[in-house]
Amino acid sequence: MLKAETRYAIDPEHAKTLGTEDLRKNFHVGGLFADDEIKLVYSHYDRLILGSAVPTKGALTLEALAETGTDTFLERREMGVLNIGETGTITVDGETFEIAKGEVLYVGMGSGAVEFSGAGRFYILSAPAHHKYPTTLIREADAKRVELGSPETANERVIIQLLHPDVCKSCQLVMGYTQFKPGSVWNTMPCHVHDRRMEAYLYFDVKDDNRVFHFMGEPAHTRHMVVANEEAIISPPWSIHSGAGTGAYTFCWAMAGDNVDFTDMDMVPMAELR
Numbered sequence: 001m002l003k004a005e006t007r008y009a010i011d012p013e014h015a016k017t018l019g020t021e022d023l024r025k026n027f028h029v030g031g032l033f034a035d036d037e038i039k040l041v042y043s044h045y046d047r048l049i050l051g052s053a054v055p056t057k058g059a060l061t062l063e064a065l066a067e068t069g070t071d072t073f074l075e076r077r078e079m080g081v082l083n084i085g086e087t088g089t090i091t092v093d094g095e096t097f098e099i100a101k102g103e104v105l106y107v108g109m110g111s112g113a114v115e116f117s118g119a120g121r122f123y124i125l126s127a128p129a130h131h132k133y134p135t136t137l138i139r140e141a142d143a144k145r146v147e148l149g150s151p152e153t154a155n156e157r158v159i160i161q162l163l164h165p166d167v168c169k170s171c172q173l174v175m176g177y178t179q180f181k182p183g184s185v186w187n188t189m190p191c192h193v194h195d196r197r198m199e200a201y202l203y204f205d206v207k208d209d210n211r212v213f214h215f216m217g218e219p220a221h222t223r224h225m226v227v228a229n230e231e232a233i234i235s236p237p238w239s240i241h242s243g244a245g246t247g248a249y250t251f252c253w254a255m256a257g258d259n260v261d262f263t264d265m266d267m268v269p270m271a272e273l274r
């Protein structure tokens, strides 16, 4: 019912030498969103944990994970959960939250077991925390919206910031998702890096026959991975993170690291990309 794997952090010099399979072993996450399972990936980049819970037959409970070495999962961690399925519920410390598609539940440090149920497909993110902020349901109407791009460059999109200092306080998790205007397929191009924070992407609402080509690597040494629906990417702090879909898609981005300043990014001039 609870499955976990560890992904170690590697440096850019090593990453440059990898072929497709080894690149995917390090940075691509497939097999999430399995019915009646909680699946977690413990990344050593900023110790972010990402994963999924899909309760179809009954509730799924996340209580503790051996990898954290704590009595309970959230003893020294905070969590953000995005529902990418139909409406479901999450119960924490006796309080039940109904969560529709596109909504995020922030769960503060020190909370007890987290119980997932209903028709939701829950995308889980968790990072180490140092302070307890209140558990809060964040609706799409609460979000900060940033419109970027243009149809001419096929990157017209809106960045919906849900777990963001102006919307809901957290220790280090910042998250939201990006939606496209019809015909636009490029995310995060022009691209950037932020060596202060790692990032994780989950691509969803991708039709079966479509794929997203996700680009990573140092700006002068880019690589790509082909990503299908409901698959994730772990993006190291030193890496660009950008993607182009063969059709429509949405993706959830989440960051953890030294600051929660969404705008703290180093833009990469096009001429530097290789």
Ligand SMILES: O=C[C@H](O)[C@@H](O)CC(=O)C(=O)O
Pocket (backbone or CB within 6 Å): 157, 159, 177, 178, 187, 188, 189, 199, 241, 253, 262, 265
């Ligand atoms: O640091 C910020 C993250 O890379 C994403 O929010 C970027 C993004 O969603 C986009 O440009 O489409």
Ligand SMILES: [Zn+2]
Pocket (backbone or CB within 6 Å): 192, 193, 194, 199, 241, 265
């Ligand atoms: Zn970024």
